[in-house]
Amino acid sequence: MIESFGIKDILDILLLALLLYYLYRLMKESGTINIFYGVLAFIVVWVVASEILEMKLIGSLLDKFMSIGLLILVILFQDQIKRFLVELGSRKRWHFLTDLFHHRKDDSELAQHALVLPIVYACMSMSKSKTGALIVIEQDIPLDNYEKTGDIIDAEINSRLIENIFFKNSPLHDGAMIIADGRIKAAGCILPVSHDINVPRSLGLRHRSALGISQATDACAIVVSEETGNISMAHHGKLTTRLTSTELENALASLQKI
Numbered sequence: 398m399i400e401s402f403g404i405k406d407i408l409d410i411l412l413l414a415l416l417l418y419y420l421y422r423l424m425k426e427s428g429t430i431n432i433f434y435g436v437l438a439f440i441v442v443w444v445v446a447s448e449i450l451e452m453k454l455i456g457s458l459l460d461k462f463m464s465i466g467l468l469i470l471v472i473l474f475q476d477q478i479k480r481f482l483v484e485l486g487s488r489k490r491w492h493f494l495t496d497l498f499h500h501r502k503d504d505s506e507l508a509q510h511a512l513v514l515p516i517v518y519a520c521m522s523m524s525k526s527k528t529g530a531l532i533v534i535e536q537d538i539p540l541d542n543y544e545k546t547g548d549i550i551d552a553e554i555n556s557r558l559i560e561n562i563f564f565k566n567s568p569l570h571d572g573a574m575i576i577a578d579g580r581i582k583a584a585g586c587i588l589p590v591s592h593d594i595n596v597p598r599s600l601g602l603r604h605r606s607a608l609g610i611s612q613a614t615d616a617c618a619i620v621v622s623e624e625t626g627n628i629s630m631a632h633h634g635k636l637t638t639r640l641t642s643t644e645l646e647n648a649l650a651s652l653q654k655i
Contacts, residue, residue, distance in 0.1 A: 436470070512554050512579055513649040519559035520621055520628055521642050529570070529623030530563040531603045533588065535577035536653055538614040547572050547586030554581055554655075563621075573606065573618075579655060589613050596636070600629075607631040617652055619645070 421433060443463060447456035516532065523530050533540065548569060552558060554576060562584045563570045572585030590602065591609035607618035611631040620629040629638040630648055640648070649655065 509652075509655050510650060512655045513646060515554050515556040516559070516576075516619070516649060516655075517642055517646045519556040520619060520645060522556070522560055523563060523621045524626040524628055527623055527626040528560070528563050528565065528621060529603060530559075530619070530621040531573040531588075531607060532559070532619040533573050533575045533586075533607075533610055534617045534619070534649075534652065534655055535575065535582075536615040536617065538616065540575050540577060540582075540614065540616060543573075543586050543588060543610070544575050544577075544583040547575070547583040549583050550581050551583075552581045554579065573610075576655060588618075600636075600638075604629060604631075604636065608634070608636050611635070617649075 417437075439459075439462075443456075443459040446452045446459060520530065520532075533543070550562075558581065559574065561567065562574060562581075569585035573588050574584045575582045575586055588606040589609040589612075591605045591612055593605075593608060593612075596605060596608060601622075601624070603620045603622070607620045607629070608631045610616050610618050612634045615633070618631045620631070621627075622629070627638060628640045628645055629636060630640055630645065631637075632648075637648075
């Protein structure tokens with residue numbers, strides 16, 4: 398058996414390890430890592446009982462669970478599966494092809510930088526006045542369903558417009574603003590709330606909503622605290638607090654698109 402172990406087997410193992418690692422990272426970002434551990438442990442027990450120890454009774458019982466388990470997992474994790482497929486086919490996974498056209502890349506970077514500055518200026522201004530804000534920037538996964546929960550705006554990105562929307566007397570200041578394709582698409586939107594127990598109690602609903610949308614999608618969410626004026630960012634299920642203007646600008650500039 399060892400003699401027949403070749404390059405194809407090594408490639409098979411590497412691909413499986415890469416797939417498991419990607420699933421691990423995806424579920425960790427979405428806050429469902431404990432379920433990943435549980436499914437992995439169940440598969441290990443099933444393989445040991447059925448294939449190694451050849452325990453027919455337990456093996457046949459686990460086989461029945463495995464036959465319907467895949468369908469259950471697809472139903473439970475349809476959002477994560479959708480995100481996995483979208484990220485797999487996204488342009489950033491094949492960036493080495495677009496790097497062949499450096500002039501196009503430079504032009505897109507300059508255009509994106511011009512969109513970053515109004516967002517940074519608005520966040521810094523709202524931070525000084527302690528105006529609460531929640532801004533979500535779409536990446537590869539569409540946010541159309543979340544846009545429909547608010548009011549459609551479809552306007553150019555402008556720092557004064559952002560500040561006016563989140564002004565305390567504005568009817569849209571409590572919800573989230575969604576930015577996509579270089580435009581302010583909607584405001585007053587409702588986002589999923591993260592139930593991560595590791596989030597400090599001092600952080601409010603805006604921070605949990607920002608973390609929730611970053612776990613459900615690949616979007617980036619910016620939060621300006623109404624209590625402290627601190628600026629935070631949630632991306633890929635990770636919340637970074639107390640950002641300076643330079644850190645915020647660099648973080649936004651590193652995004653695939655705005």
